[in-house]
Amino acid sequence: MELMVHDQEYMSSGHVGCPGCGAAIAMRFLLKALGDKIIIILPACCWSVIAGPYPQSTLHVPVIHSAFETGGAVASGVKAALDMKGDKETTVVTWAGDGGTFDIGFQALSGAVERNEDFIYVCYDNEAYMNTGIQRSSSTPYGAWTTTTPGDEWKRLRKKNIVEALVAHRIPYAATANIAFPEDLVRKAKKAQSITGSKFLHIYASCPTGWRIASELSIKIARMAVQTNIFPLYEVEDGVKYTINYRPKEYPVSEYFKLQGRFQHLTEEDLEHIQKMVDEDWALLLRKAGEHPS
């Protein structure tokens, strides 16, 4: 299949991400979609490092690094300034990790979306505080080992459903995307760019280092997250119109879990329990989208 993604690159080689870093892949495709008439707000996350130390930058677009919890607020201020300067061309993009989105930055994000600030907020989700040393976040999935959920204290709480939280704000556009589905990712980023008001993209970005997987499995694991219904690809317009973009093969979740070191402690019983939760979430999504189980 031919990739419908153009060749222009807005990211130089030499970034300092780990081998197989899903977050680096996600950024590369996002930039291909949005082009270079953008300003990126980069609250503390893996990308604070990946972008490169002063005076280098791997990105060909302007970037402002910001405090951990300020992704929504700094973007609001940048956009207000562009408005005052009469600049209607530049797209404002916040690029944050799951910690900066689900946890410490949630207030500023919620505030910005409630004000319907005209910007795209992108969360690349690697399901823990990876840059700081693999600590659990509210995005860490049920069952995962992290350095703060070690041994038998593995996380026994569900991952926060961030898209639904944003949808509850009646955000004009919210969508999930995945590095193993670049055309879908690019299409959604372009669509977000064409809509006025707040837009939220939740991008699944695998983390070989934190998930204890081989770096060459980064894309495979990401694809399996979709194929198992763990991370469905869908979009929601104006907080009500749900569209499921891809009907997966619905493999059992155990296939996904068994490949990752962070889940090695789970028993068959645990996996059955997780399967039930995933089935339940999928059924709920189907109902919202007005679709039927296959």
Next chain:
Amino acid sequence: MKRVVEGSQAVAEAVRLARVGVISAYPITPQTHIVEFLSEYCANGSLKARFMRVESEHSALAALIGTASTGVRAFTATSGQGLALMHELLHWTSGARLPIVMAEVNRALAPGWNIWVDQTDSLAQRDTGWIQLYCENGQEVLDTVLQAYRLGELVNLPVMVVLDAFFLSHTYEPVDVPEQETVDSFLPPYEPKFQLDPKDPCAFGSLVTPNIYMEMRHSIAQAMDDALRCFPYIEDEFEKIFDRRYGTVEALYCDDADIILVTTGTITSTSRQVVNELRAEGEKVGLMKLKLFRPFPVHHVRSVLISAKKIAVIDRNFSFGAGGIFAQEIRAALCNEPGHPPVYGYIAGIGGRDVTTDVIGEIYRRTKNSEAPEAESIWMGLQEV
């Protein structure tokens, strides 16, 4: 034109006259009328600015960091708890070298809830790299906001214009509100030295290793020195146009004074009356008002105070386990001068308690009648509890 306005409105008028582009604020515990006036000006078109109604004080400053980084003049106002919440971003603003101006209305910190004047909130932020200017009256507030933009934009540092809650923020006084053209001749449009621009992409605030971080911090230190050196020149220009100046410090009757009172904020006005009365009685008393606190005008302070016999500092603030904060700074400024006068530290007016002419008169007499300070900090008017 002279108008009778409250201190908060003097701030708002100055922000309007400074042609600020973006204002961001949150109504924490509580805000003052400053942002209510500014909302009104934005709504009725007398100020062509974007007013951002953000969801916290933290986001208020975060948003302006975005605004100022995009090259637009920015303003916020805060108070007490709100300033405390902003702490992380106060450091960020100076580190990013953004000339944001903030009006900070001194309010006591909780618990217990107390919204009256107390300077501990702003003084707890003295090490954040913000220029701090303390004001005595409504006219000074208006003038200082205009000067703050000139100064901050010249040296690329943020400026906090500090005023007392209620005694200044809510008090009506006649204030000369200048014409727009006059202000324009003093304060030109903001020309940022750097900004986020897709045509010239730069990365601001990246990861910095130890081999360059120290030099970056040193350049902030140099900018603070520049601010101290440049402030008198900015005041020269201001005086030419508006016929007013304040000085980094103001010395009243200090040349031949045996005892010099050191004050900030509205306590200064009350002290002027006390000092005039004491002078009329033949007492050799002087008054030094401290306006610029960061950068600290150490040479100026030293030259005013060094020949007095005793210094009495009135602090409406306290650093627990140490003392009044202005007194500590004054002591530090004098300590390397041989034969410097002893510094008496008085704590007064904490949490909005009134500092009357009687209180200031007693401070003078206690200083005069004791050979040496009774304690590092003398708390005035404490009740038996």
